[in-house]
Amino acid sequence: xxxxxxxxxxxxxxxxxxxxxxxxxxxxxxxxxxxxxxxxxxxxxxxxxxxxxxxxxxxxxxxxxxxxxxxxxxxxxxxxxxxxxxxxxxxxxxxxxxxxxxxxxxxxxxxxxxxxxxxxxxxxxxxxxxxxxxxxxxxxxxxxxxxxxxxxxxxxxxxxxxxxxxxxxxxxxxxxxxxxxxxxxxxxxxxxxxxxxxxxxxxxxxxxxxxxxxxxxxxxxxxxxxxx
Ligand code: E4P
Numbered sequence: 001x002x003x004x005x006x007x008x009x010x011x012x013x014x015x016x017x018x019x020x021x022x023x024x025x026x027x028x029x030x031x032x033x034x035x036x037x038x039x040x041x042x043x044x045x046x047x048x049x050x051x052x053x054x055x056x057x058x059x060x061x062x063x064x065x066x067x068x069x070x071x072x073x074x075x076x077x078x079x080x081x082x083x084x085x086x087x088x089x090x091x092x093x094x095x096x097x098x099x100x101x102x103x104x105x106x107x108x109x110x111x112x113x114x115x116x117x118x119x120x121x122x123x124x125x126x127x128x129x130x131x132x133x134x135x136x137x138x139x140x141x142x143x144x145x146x147x148x149x150x151x152x153x154x155x156x157x158x159x160x161x162x163x164x165x166x167x168x169x170x171x172x173x174x175x176x177x178x179x180x181x182x183x184x185x186x187x188x189x190x191x192x193x194x195x196x197x198x199x200x201x202x203x204x205x206x207x208x209x210x211x212x213x214x215x216x217x218x219x220x221x222x223x224x225x226x227x228x
Contacts, residue, residue, distance in 0.1 A: 003187065024050065027043070027058055043075070055082045065099065086108045107128075115150050131166065151163050171195055
């Protein structure tokens with residue numbers, strides 16, 4: 001499974017790239033507008049930080065197919081590398097998805113709330129579909145179930161489109177999505193940190209350190225080898 005981070009904050013991206021095995025960065029207009037800065041410079045800076053190989057997903061704002069295609073090409077030209085254009089699903093979005101797919105562009109169909117939306121987006125040529133787990137839970141649906149059914153449906157029909165589950169608020173949602181066989185998740189950096197933290201882990205590390213120091217003082221293993 002791939003972990004992707006859902007942010008346009010450069011400091012957070014730098015930190016995640018340094019410490020975590022992330023596969024890329026996703027953004028949307030809300031995430032971009034939070035940074036309140038020069039849009040083109042921002043997405044180029046993200047590319048510079050993550051390098052050409054990690055995925056960068058940037059969303060269009062146009063709603064007509066021709067304009068979506070135009071924005072997709074401009075975005076791809078600006079950021080280059082492993083780029084995915086995010087297109088919210090709609091009639092025009094599906095038309096643009098087919099056009100871009102036939103041009104060899106990689107597309108992430110986003111704002112997916114139903115299994116059938118995901119299937120149709122996949123058939124239009126989307127490389128990823130992004131169902132919104134927490135937003136489904138918030139409308140008393142079941143985000144994990146919707147994602148599981150999309151994953152199963154793609155398997156049953158031998159569809160190569162990957163599922164990029166998005167919109168998370170809890171570690172439990174992410175864990176259940178991982179158990180469903182979903183290909184990837186995009187999560188914000190704060191939630192990412194809670195995936196790796198556990199108080200019992202910290203307790204164990206503190207214990208190891210105290211026991212080591214009781215015999216070797218503050219000497220590290222490297223200092224012992226170096227005879228310091
Ligand atoms: C990512 O593709 C989505 O735009 C994002 O995860 C939505 O998350 P939210 O529901 O927390 O806004």
